[in-house]
Amino acid sequence: MKHYTGYLAIHKFEAELERELEIKGLTPALKKDRLYLVEGEHPPMIWAQMSAFGLEFIPITSINDGARKLKALGRNWGLFTVGNHRRAELIQSELPKYNTKPIPFRHPLPNGPMGFWTLWEPDLIIATTRTSSPFALGEMDFHEDKVMPPSRAYLKLWEFFTVYAPEEISGGTSIDVGSCPGGWTWVLRTLNFDKIYSVDKAPIEKRIMDLGHIDFRKESAFGLNPDDFEPIDWFCSDIICYPERLLNLVNRFRDSGKVKNFVCTIKYQAETDWEKTLKFLEIPNSRIVHLHHNKHEVTWFLKGDQQ
Ligand SMILES: C[S@@+](CC[C@H](N)C(=O)[O-])C[C@H]1O[C@@H](n2cnc3c(N)ncnc32)[C@H](O)[C@@H]1O
Structure with missing residues (x-):
């Protein structure tokens, strides 16, 4: 048959x-x-x-x-x-x-x-x-939080940490690049990281900053130097940029050996950039998924325990 x-x-x-x-x-x-x-x-x-x-x-x-x-x-x-x-x-x-x-x-x-x-x-x-x-x-849907998150982008990170990374997180450091208005930073704050670096050229909302444990850097993520950070448990990116720029940033942080896990949104303009998408897939042990909450974008991730 x-x-x-x-x-x-x-x-x-x-x-x-x-x-x-x-x-x-x-x-x-x-x-x-x-x-x-x-x-x-x-x-x-x-x-x-x-x-x-x-x-x-x-x-x-x-x-x-x-x-x-x-x-x-x-x-x-x-x-x-x-x-x-x-x-x-x-x-x-x-x-x-x-x-x-x-x-x-x-x-x-x-x-x-x-x-x-x-x-x-x-x-x-x-x-x-x-x-x-x-x-x-x-298809999966969440009980949404209509109060705290300043945008609906948080649903992507909720889905990721529910379906693909459900392991317990107790302390540690994370970095959220392209963080404004603060949805992902809020999710990371609720995940009990001791410290969250939040990086964007525009500020995140005050009520998220007020939650504490957040070190906001008002600058371009592409100028970040991994040497300026302690070891990072999760590197998270939801930056709007060309896939190539994100790949270069990810590779800079991978090469530093300081980051354990990555989760990044690869965003596309009018056309899906297959060439760069396949370059992300060449990174050993990493995966790309289209989350139920992704639109014309995909989610690339690399979990340290699978390297
Ligand atoms: C889709 S939004 C992020 C939403 C955010 N994850 C949330 O949950 O609220 C994309 C962000 O990328 C930021 N961005 C674009 N270029 C950037 C750069 N070079 N450095 C840092 N952030 C940048 C924009 O300012 C914008 O706030």
């Missing part, structure tokens, strides 16, 4: 996924809506909101038969519809319910696999229990 790897493109970023598949030498055998199927087993893609491994086509004879066959494979199922929406929803309504409520920051991730399925034809399902995310279709 044929198996496929399925990639669900992010809405409005289908072209990014298509280009990524091309760069990685993968040609979709089948495509419907935002769902691309490549024959065989392949790694997750940056520009897929969910990657689904070992997808199999399963014929069904009725709504009940579809639900029964999915339940026999696994418990939790995220549905993406590519047509036959009503029939697909009726099958989904017969499957076990799971929690889809927004979660708090650093809430433990759902345990147990999250499956992916779609009704490809009225009598043909495609499904797998092996996917890249514990959240249905890779």
